[in-house]
Structures are given as C-alpha cells and as structure tokens.
Amino acid sequence: VSFSFAGLLQESGIQQKNIIIWDRTNRELREAGYGLNLNRSGIKVYGTDTKGIGYDSQLTSHLNIGSLFSSIQSSKITASISPAILKDHGMAGVTAGMKNYFGAIHNPNKYHDFNCNPFVAELFETKLIKRKHKLTILDSLIVQYHRGPSYHARWAEKYEALIFSLDPVAADYVGWQVIEKLRAKKGLASLKEEKRAPVYLKTAEKMGLGKANPEEIQIIEEEV
Numbered sequence: 255v256s257f258s259f260a261g262l263l264q265e266s267g268i269q270q271k272n273i274i275i276w277d278r279t280n281r282e283l284r285e286a287g288y289g290l291n292l293n294r295s296g297i298k299v300y301g302t303d304t305k306g307i308g309y310d311s312q313l314t315s316h317l318n319i320g321s322l323f324s325s326i327q328s329s330k331i332t333a334s335i336s337p338a339i340l341k342d343h344g345m346a347g348v349t350a351g352m353k354n355y356f357g358a359i360h361n362p363n364k365y366h367d368f369n370c371n372p373f374v375a376e377l378f379e380t381k382l383i384k385r386k387h388k389l390t391i392l393d394s395l396i397v398q399y400h401r402g403p404s405y406h407a408r409w410a411e412k413y414e415a416l417i418f419s420l421d422p423v424a425a426d427y428v429g430w431q432v433i434e435k436l437r438a439k440k441g442l443a444s445l446k447e448e449k450r451a452p453v454y455l456k457t458a459e460k461m462g463l464g465k466a467n468p469e470e471i472q473i474i475e476e477e478v
Contacts, residue, residue, distance in 0.1 A: 256288075259335070259337065260275065270295065270296050271294060271298070273297045274298045274300075275298070275299045276300060276324075277301050278301055278302050278303070279298060279303045280301040280304060282301065283301055291330065296335045302324040302325070302326060305354065307324070309322040309323065309359075310323050310324075310328050310329075314380055316376060316380045317372070318372065318373060319373065319377050319380060321359035321377070322359065322361070323358055323382050324358050328382050331386060334383070334387050336352070336354045336389070336390050338390070338391070338392055340395045340401045340429045340432065341376050341397070341398040341402040342400050342402035342403070343402050343450075345428070345450065346374065346402070346452060347369055347370075347451050347452040348429060348433055348445070348452040350392055350430075351419075351425050351457065352423070352426050352455075353374050353423050356415050358382075367377075369450055372454060373458045375455075375461055376461075387422060389419070389420060390417075390418070390419050390426070391418055392426075394414075394417055394432055395413065395414055395416070395418060396410050397410065397436055398410050399433050399440070400437060411439075413432060421464040422464050423458045423463050423464025425454070425464075427465070430455065431468075
C-alpha cells in the first residue's frame with residue numbers, strides 16, 4: 255500500500271528522493287517486506303534505529319505526553335501520511351491511523367493505560383504530528399478483529415477495503431465500526447462490552463482534532 259501511494263505522490267510531482275517510508279526499526283520494515291534504501295536517489299526506506307538517525311535529544315512535552323520523537327518525524331519530513339493496518343488492540347481497542355504515531359516516539363509503552371486515553375489524542379495534538387499530518391490510509395484488506403494487534407488467522411477476516419480520510423479521527427472511527435461489524439458477525443461481544451472501546455476518539459473530537467460522530471461523517475464508497 256505504501257509503495258502504491260508513493261507512486262501516486264510521484265504522479266502529483268513529488269520526487270522519489272523526497273519520499274520516506276519508515277518505521278521504528280529496520281527489522282520491522284524487513285518483516286513487512288520492505289527493502290531498505292538509504293541512497294539519495296529513489297524512495298528512501300529506513301527505520302529510526304538506522305545509524306545517524308535515532309531520536310531527538312530534546313523532550314517534547316504536551317499535556318500528559320513527554321517523549322523523544324524520531325528525528326524522521328521531527329526534522330526529516332515536512333508532511334506526514336499515516337498508512338496503518340486496521341486491527342483490534344487488547345488495550346486500545348482499536349489501533350489505526352492515530353495510534354500509528356506511537357511508532358514515532360521512544361516510549362510508547364508508557365501510554366497504554368486507560369485504553370490509551372487520552373494519550374493517543376494528546377500525542378496527535380503535538381506540533382510535530384498535528385501540523386504535519388495530511389492524510390490517513392487504513393489498510394483494511396484483511397482485518398484482525400479480535401486478539402490483536404498480533405496476527406491470528408483464526409480472528410482475521412478478508413474485508414478488501416482501503417479507507418482514506420483527511421480527518422484522522424473520522425478515519426479511525428470508521429475503522430472501529432468495521433471491527434465492530436466483523437465482531438458482531440462472528441458472535442463476539444462489542445469492544446464497549448469488553449470495556450476497551452477506543453474512547454480516545456471521543457477525546458480527540460473534544461480536542462477539535464476531527465469527528466467521531468457518525469452523523470457528521472460522510473462515507474463515499476467506490477468499487478475498483
């Protein structure tokens with residue numbers, strides 16, 4: 255999905271050398287099927303743990319957030335797209351585009367209490383994310399609707415959809431409803447019933463980061 259979208263960015267006039275596909279570690283990128291590329295030409299692919307990259311030395315503080323950001327997020331990019339695999343999450347309820355930015359900080363484990371609320375919303379509101387984030391893409395081709403975020407074939411379902419949104423909260427809200435739809439289909443309790451609904455989305459809405467009200471979200475479906 256990331257390389258396909260990178261191709262669209264090139265068609266819009268952005269040069270390959272100005273596109274970075276990245277994650278916390280090079281290992282995670284390799285396991286996802288990406289070949290690393292640090293060359294000046296071509297689309298760059300590398301992790302924060304690459305020699306000479308690393309995390310900022312200065313702490314970013316905002317509300318309950320106190321973290322070191324990947325230097326990729328802080329200084330090597332001017333705009334950010336969050337391409338996330340839509341998954342159930344044992345603590346957050348749902349991991350999607352907003353929580354994806356936990357991969358941009360050195361201490362994500364610190365923010366998993368209370369269903370990750372308000373931490374997902376507060377991290378997103380930091381200047382290094384909010385000012386740079388431009389688009390959310392949720393990979394919903396196969397959805398882990400239970401026992402996530404690790405892959406378990408027993409609780410994974412083909413959904414064959416991609417979700418695009420300029421509103422990061424609305425994207426994740428729609429993704430949440432996809433997971434609930436699949437859970438209901440399989441006879442599972444809702445995330446709310448399991449006391450792990452992604453309440454951070456409502457917090458994000460209250461903070462003005464986007465919409466988490468279905469009556470205010472317009473969904474346009476296209477088959478390709």
